[in-house]
Amino acid sequence: MKISIRPENKNDYSTISMINDMAFGQEAEGKLIEKLRKNKKFIKDLSLVACMGNEIIGHILLFPITIKGNEQEFNTLALAPMSVIPELQGLGIGSQLVEKGIAKAKKLGHESIIVLGHENYYPKFGFKPANKFNISAPFDVPENVFMALEMVKGALSTVEGTVEYPKEFDEV
Numbered sequence: 001m002k003i004s005i006r007p008e009n010k011n012d013y014s015t016i017s018m019i020n021d022m023a024f025g026q027e028a029e030g031k032l033i034e035k036l037r038k039n040k041k042f043i044k045d046l047s048l049v050a051c052m053g054n055e056i057i058g059h060i061l062l063f064p065i066t067i068k069g070n071e072q073e074f075n076t077l078a079l080a081p082m083s084v085i086p087e088l089q090g091l092g093i094g095s096q097l098v099e100k101g102i103a104k105a106k107k108l109g110h111e112s113i114i115v116l117g118h119e120n121y122y123p124k125f126g127f128k129p130a131n132k133f134n135i136s137a138p139f140d141v142p143e144n145v146f147m148a149l150e151m152v153k154g155a156l157s158t159v160e161g162t163v164e165y166p167k168e169f170d171e172v
């Protein structure tokens with residue numbers, strides 16, 4: 001399927017919310033993106049839309065978060081949320097968004113990504129259970145669904161701690 005992937009621009013905001021509402025069947029994720037956009041850490045180039053022609057059919061956000069250890073704090077990215085319109089799910093568009101998101105984040109100098117997601121989906125992009133890197137979630141989740149990706153080899157080798165999401169995520 002021929003799609004293009006590009007950073008969002010301000011004409012896309014309402015469509016991105018709508019795509020998320022459709023994919024998740026609720027408004028929480030669309031609203032989360034709207035709130036995160038107002039956070040000074042938001043990186044426009046890491047809010048990517050998948051387009052078929054001029055029509056937006058999917059979206060992925062990578063947002064800066066921290067891993068808090070006892071003595072140190074590490075910067076990383078959260079992959080969340082991600083959405084593809086229901087009628088085009090399962091055709092590989094989500095995978096293209098993840099691949100492009102990883103490539104773009106790496107190009108911008110980021111070294112790792114954290115995701116809470118499907119345990120059979122993200123490993124194909126290189127994600128591994130976060131506990132293998134001594135990284136824990138700030139909430140109770142089965143260990144295989146909380147994953148981390150080193151985009152730079154060894155990037156998480158000195159990391160240990162608990163992921164801290166910005167407060168906007170609390171309301172989802």
Ligand SMILES: CC(C)(COP(=O)(O)OP(=O)(O)OC[C@H]1O[C@@H](n2cnc3c(N)ncnc32)[C@H](O)[C@@H]1OP(=O)(O)O)[C@@H](O)C(=O)NCCC(=O)NCCS
Nearest residue numbers: 023024080081082083084089090091092093094095118121
């Ligand atoms: C998750 C999502 C973005 C993946 O996009 P996509 O274009 O369907 O993804 P792909 O076609 O590349 O891959 C489809 C695979 O993803 C799997 N998958 C990934 N995340 C999944 C999830 N949260 N729930 C169920 N299946 C999921 C499917 O089982 C499918 O596996 P298969 O290829 O073995 O059949 C899309 O399905 C979606 O919008 N889902 C609703 C919103 C959501 O749950 N987002 C993820 C949490 S942030």
